[in-house]
Amino acid sequence: MKTDDLIRSLAADDTPRLSLARALVYGFLPGMVLSLIFYALVIGPRPHLAELLPAPRILFKIAFPIAVFACAGPLALQLARPRGDPRPLVYVLIGLLVVLAAAVVIELLVLPPDLWRVRFIGHNARVCLVLIPLMSAAPLVGTLIALHRGAASNPGLAGAVAGLFAGAFGAALYATHCPDDSPLFVATWYSLAILIVMSVGALAGSRFLRW
Amino acid sequence: MRADRNSEWGSLLRAANSGDSLAYQRFLRELAPVLRAFVRRLLARTSSGSAEVEDIVQEVLLAIHLKRQTWIETAPVSPWVFTIARHKTIDALRRRGRHIDVPIDDFAESLAADNDEPNLAGVYIDRQLGTLPEVQRKVVQAIAVTGDSISEAAEKLTMTQGAVRVALHRGLAAIAARTAKGGGTV
Structure with a gap:
């Protein structure tokens, strides 16, 4: 085929284009709704959540994944654009990791050492490792479908960040159910659960986000 | 410049x-x-x-x-x-x-x-065209090679213009998707 002929057919294809940001919203929402339905029907919020909410540990455990979520979405979009600039958002993420580390240090300072182990292990580590990835699965699929419209230079990395985005959502949702409030627990088990989702995202992305 | x-x-x-x-x-x-x-x-x-x-x-x-x-x-x-x-x-x-x-x-x-x-x-796209579903192939060929407009292609192939648009876009996307999967070495 002549290049000029190809160009003519490309110009004739006037299918309207969805912006990447909008595609991410449309892709994520159905997955989010599925997870919310699962949450409402199967696990639900912990008892007396509203009364407990002012406690700094509980506030932190819910707000932290929300902050990661808010950062990972735009970061995924930057990674899906040729010549996108992920750096500012990477700095924000590093900042969030510093905040998490600080929360762990403060917890170690205020908590008597004989409680460290108890708080770190918590009641529900295994449930956490199952429920966070479970509630992240559908949002991850939707996110990857949206990013498929993009052009990621590094598909595996874009997939991992999609996993961070979906995993942080799952973690924020799970945080309203989970009875373990210590930053020691959050920093270990929530992170591990999100890392699982990120690994799945990286693996899926390295295949599905190639273009 | x-x-x-x-x-x-x-x-x-x-x-x-x-x-x-x-x-x-x-x-x-x-x-x-x-x-x-x-x-x-x-x-x-x-x-x-x-x-x-x-x-x-x-x-x-x-x-x-x-x-x-x-x-x-x-x-x-x-x-x-x-x-x-x-x-x-x-x-x-x-x-x-x-x-x-x-x-x-x-x-x-x-x-x-x-x-x-x-x-x-080039020869690559022609080779990929051969592997497309018939409707997509005919639409892409009519518009690219013959030089038809959307409406001319619709008339010739007795399709609606909307169907021609869809087939054109899907055909082009399919050709690109095949390369992304690593298929079709030249």
Whole structure:
């Protein structure tokens, strides 16, 4: 085929284009709704959540994944654009990791050492490792479908960040159910659960986000 | 002239995004010789024929078309274009079992367009066309090779214009998807 002929057919294809940001919203929402339905029907919020909410540990455990979520979405979009600039958002993420580390240090300072182990292990580590990835699965699929419209230079990395985005959502949702409030627990088990989702995202992305 | 290129491509592509298909066609036509020079430059150290160069140019044009939504209207166009071009060129060479490691930033922006050679042809897309579902193949052929408009193609193939549009877009996307899966070595 002549290049000029190809160009003519490309110009004739006037299918309207969805912006990447909008595609991410449309892709994520159905997955989010599925997870919310699962949450409402199967696990639900912990008892007396509203009364407990002012406690700094509980506030932190819910707000932290929300902050990661808010950062990972735009970061995924930057990674899906040729010549996108992920750096500012990477700095924000590093900042969030510093905040998490600080929360762990403060917890170690205020908590008597004989409680460290108890708080770190918590009641529900295994449930956490199952429920966070479970509630992240559908949002991850939707996110990857949206990013498929993009052009990621590094598909595996874009997939991992999609996993961070979906995993942080799952973690924020799970945080309203989970009875373990210590930053020691959050920093270990929530992170591990999100890392699982990120690994799945990286693996899926390295295949599905190639273009 | 190079600085002009960015702003000229930018205004053409902005016009294209708001529905001006003539501006879009002009944008792609102006892009083609520059991409050709770019691909030739990257392939200079490999023994590649001109059909191979043209195949890669066409793959890049197809990718630019299908990934148009990844360009932000306020961003400069040519870094975006050359990033896609480099990605597709490296990808095409990898499929052929070769590697190149050439930094592009130092030459891409200063690249002059190769002489306009509108009749250069590739073989890759024709080969991919043969593997498309019949309707998509017929629509792409009618519009690309025969030069029909959407409405002419619709009349000839007794389809609605909407169906022709869908088949055209799906056909082009399918050709691109096949390369992304690593299929169809040339």
